[in-house]
Amino acid sequence: MISFKNASVTYPGGVHALRDVTLDIPPGQMIVIVGLSGAGKSTLIRAINGLVPLTGGDVRVDGRSVTQASGRQLRELRAEVGMIFQTFNLVKRTTVLNNVLMGRMHGTAWWRTLLGRYPADDLEYAMRALERVEIVEKAYVRASNLSGGQQQRVGIARALAQEPKVLLADEPVASLDPPTSHVVMRDLQRINRELGITTIVNLHFLDLARQYGERIIGLREGDIVFDGRGEDADEQVFRDIYGRSLTADDVLEAKAEL
Amino acid sequence: MTKLDTPIAAVSQARPRRPRATGRLLLNAALAVLFLGAALTVEVDLTRLLEAPAAIWRILVLMFSAPDWSELERASGLMLESIHIAWIGTIMGAILSLPLAFLAAKNVTSRTGSTVVRQVLNAIRAVPELILAIAFIPIVGLGAFAGTMAIGLHSIGTLGKLASEAIEGIDPGPVEAATSVGAPRMAVMRWGVLPQVLPEIVAFWLYRFEINIRAAAILGIVGAGGIGEGLSQTIIYRRWDRAGVYVIVIVLATVAIDAVSSRIRRRIIGGGDRAIKTEADMVTDGHGQSGPDPAKGPNPRDFG
Amino acid sequence: MSAAGVESAPSRQRRPARPRRSPWAYVSVIAFLALTWWAGSDRFGIGFSVPELIENATRAGGIVSDFLDPQWIYWTALIGPFIETFQMAVIGGVIGCSIALVVAFLASKVTTPNTAAYLADKALLNILRALPDILYALVFVAAVGIGPLAGIIALILFNIGVVAKLLSETVDGVDLGPSEAAQAAGGNRFQQIRAAVFPQVLPNYLAFSLYTFELNLRASTVLGIVGAGGIGTLINVERAAFRYDRIAVIIVAIFVIVFVVESISIALRRRLV
Known part of the structure; x- marks a missing residue:
């Protein structure tokens, strides 16, 4: 259970990224957050694991406050929240396996991190995570040698290796081509359904959002302007969220035809 | 293994074997052997090693706790002489290196010709200034003149190399254009090549001046x-309170000149991306040697 | 304009005046020359002179020949x-x-x-x-x-x-x-x-x-x-x-x-x- 209570974020310079957001996310849901760039999607997601600190209000994950957590408590909380990034954020100069093992580092002794020697258990977790995204054969390949879609699957494996209760995905398909986008979205859907991990995904393509979102939350200038089931989000709803008429850029399939 | 124990969706995938890291292991072992071998055989007195931190600390305290400021005037005068040496030496190196740089550039001179000149420049670079000075002293006598000659000669090597690399990196378009209108070779160099590389080369000169200040200080x-000279005398006579003044003067003068010179350099290069790139192109180690840029690693222009 | 072999187009474009050099260019050149004279002069600087160099070099012939004949x-x-x-x-x-x-x-x-x-x-x-x-x-x-x-x-x-x-x-x-x-x-x-x-x-x-x-x-x-x-x-x-x-x-x-x-x-x- 994730709950936002009057959460606000104001960046230095006076930009209001989130305004007084109150929101409850029950466990196991697959949620898609939509909105224009700059609407506060990224901030909302990063508030959950404390990468962006709130300037007002509170966020709680399973009852624990993110805003009041100490450094160590915050790291423990982050260990239970996996994250996937638009640009994959892999260390390209090292192996796929080393990248996935990063997901295990919260429980690792400092000297093990220093030497890069993880316990056999952690190795097993990492391997299973790679098997789940069907890329285990690349375990000892340098991350830079993978395609974009493969790199994002490694990113997912890294998050899975954490054994997370919550998975945050910040524009996971924005750097991918349409067919690969569907592969990655289906991976996320499967993880959500088979493992019961609460999954929160930022997207800006409305067709993807409708197809994969159990629940859709629309953000506009830091305010929640829509919160409902995926099938209820018709074009009028998206026009309201975007504050303008829809264009070909808002639809993945249209992009595919170009 | 709770969640990940759920059946894996795909067909059974073969986990790859961990590749062997023999090469890396060998390299590490070789380095360890080299280091231990050197450390165990070098003639260092262990008791001295243990006393070293205390001894160095004692001298630092002597140097900087109460510097003898009466020495400031002499120290400043001698620092000024070092700056003069660096200035004239850099100009000497700059003037003489320019034609050599053209001769060493592969896109200007023939392959064999450029290789020969390039190796000559490398040879000059390989001998440290201090040793060149030792060679010049018997010829021109003790004093600043010998130092100037040493710095000038060494600068020919380093500046020639950097400038020739800049020349090799030019856009061939203007050269082709100048050649196509039938310009003589000299005119092609003057109007097709020089304008493209001059800002960069002048920046190299200034950079070299900064390095030469350090070289001239020793x-x-x-x-x-x-x-x-003054510094080594005060140290030989154990006048640490005076030696401290010399060290302070050297640090202040070097840092101040670096600041001014790097600002001018940035202006010449025109700021922005190019300034950053050039900074990285030159090895800014500041200690008398300029080499290939290790930040770039595989620099195909290093050796031709 | 036939001398140049270029027919000037009869247009009303004005030829610009040659731009003046920035005064900084002159200042830099003068500063450069002054610094160099100051650093190189006998009186204030290191006393750089080419004739002296040649004279010294010939006088030090013995040493030079030693250098050129390594043991x-x-x-x-x-x-x-x-x-x-x-x-x-x-x-x-x-x-x-x-x-x-x-x-x-x-x-x-x-x-x-x-x-x-x-x-x-x-x-x-x-x-x-x-x-x-x-x-x-x-x-x-x-x-x-x-x-x-x-x-x-x-x-x-x-x-x-x-x-x-x-x-x-x-x-x-x-x-x-x-x-x-x-x-x-x-x-x-x-x-x-x-x-x-x-x-x-x-x-x-x-x-x-x-x-x-x-x-x-x-x-x-x-x-x-x-x-x-x-x-x-x-x-x-x-x-x-x-x-x-x-x-x-x-x-x-x-x-x-x-x-x-x-x-x-x-x-x-x-x-x-």
Whole structure:
């Protein structure tokens, strides 16, 4: 259970990224957050694991406050929240396996991190995570040698290796081509359904959002302007969220035809 | 293994074997052997090693707790001499290196010709200034003149190399254009090549000047002029309170000149991306040697 | 305009006046000439004169002919001091580069967000680098006595200065994404640096270290001049004895060794990054 209570974020310079957001996310849901760039999607997601600190209000994950957590408590909380990034954020100069093992580092002794020697258990977790995204054969390949879609699957494996209760995905398909986008979205859907991990995904393509979102939350200038089931989000709803008429850029399939 | 124990969706995938890291292991072992071998055989007295931190600390305290400021005037005068040496030496190096740089550039001179000139430049670079000074002293006598010659000669090597690399990196378009209108070779160089590389080369000169200041600060140790002479004397006579003044003067002068010179350099290069790139192109180690840029690693222009 | 073979188009375009040069151009040229005259003059500066150079060179004919007629057999005496030079370069390099690794992470905003700590480290590095290695050797010889120990300590400081500066600049430019990922996975600062930043800069670090070894070799040839061990010690001895035929051999040997090591190091570095 994730709950936002009057959460606000104001960046230095006076930009209001989130305004007084109150929101409850029950466990196991697959949620898609939509909105224009700059609407506060990224901030909302990063508030959950404390990468962006709130300037007002509170966020709680399973009852624990993110805003009041100490450094160590915050790291423990982050260990239970996996994250996937638009640009994959892999260390390209090292192996796929080393990248996935990063997901295990919260429980690792400092000297093990220093030497890069993880316990056999952690190795097993990492391997299973790679098997789940069907890329285990690349375990000892340098991350830079993978395609974009493969790199994002490694990113997912890294998050899975954490054994997370919550998975945050910040524009996971924005750097991918349409067919690969569907592969990655289906991976996320499967993880959500088979493992019961609460999954929160930022997207800006409305067709993807409708197809994969159990629940859709629309953000506009830091305010929640829509919160409902995926099938209820018709074009009028998206026009309201975007504050303008829809264009070909808002639809993945249209992009595919170009 | 709770969640990940759920059946894996795909067909059974073969986990790859961990590749062997023999090469890396060998390399590490070789380095360890080299280091231990050197450390165990070098003639260092262990008791001295243990006393070293205390001894160094004692001297630092002597140097900087109560500097003898009466020495400031002499120190500043000698520092000024070092700056003169660096200035004239850099100009000498700059003037003489320019034609050599053209001769060493592969896109200007023939393959064999450029290789020969390039190796000559490399050879000059390989001998440290201090040793060149030792060679010049018997010829021109003790003093600043010998130091200037040493710095000038060494600068020919380093500046020639950097400038020739800049020339090799030019856009061939203007050269082709100048050649196509039938311009003589000299005119092609003057109007097709030089304008493209001059800002960069002038920046190299200034950069070299910064390095030469440091080099000129130590030439006095062998009697080739500048502040090194005063410093080594005070140290030989254990006048640490005075030596401290010399060190302070050297640090202040070097840092101040670096600041001014790097600002001018940035202006010449025109700021922005190019300034950053050039900074990285030059190895800014600031200690007398300029080499290939290790930040770039595989620099195909290093050796031709 | 037929003389130029170009028919001027009968248009109303005005030819611009030739732009005036910026006054700064004149100021710079005058400043440059004044500085040079001041630095080179007999009265204020170093007294640079070409005729004197030629006169001196002819007078020193004996020494020059000694230089040009090296006593080649002397090379056997160089082996021992050269081994010492190598030892110094290796020990100083390994210790200096290891310390520099830590210092570099402290000197980058990326890995040390505490502004005061990072600025203090940067300032310290700048002071460290303002002094030439041989000055360190001069002081350390007085502190720990004549011999390679003083030279090794000087090289350690010198290497910290070089590698920490170059590496901290590389760290400034790393991709921050992996670090954010490590943070999101619950890693502490040390783990973020080790797992996300370090692998990105490792090849550069190795290249810098190799490069420093090369610089060390060059530097340790002259450290002996102030008594800090290595081949430079011999230069002092032979200089006192006016044996320029032997000094010539030493210079040639330094040149050959530096040249060979540099070539190997460049070839290795090229494969690294």
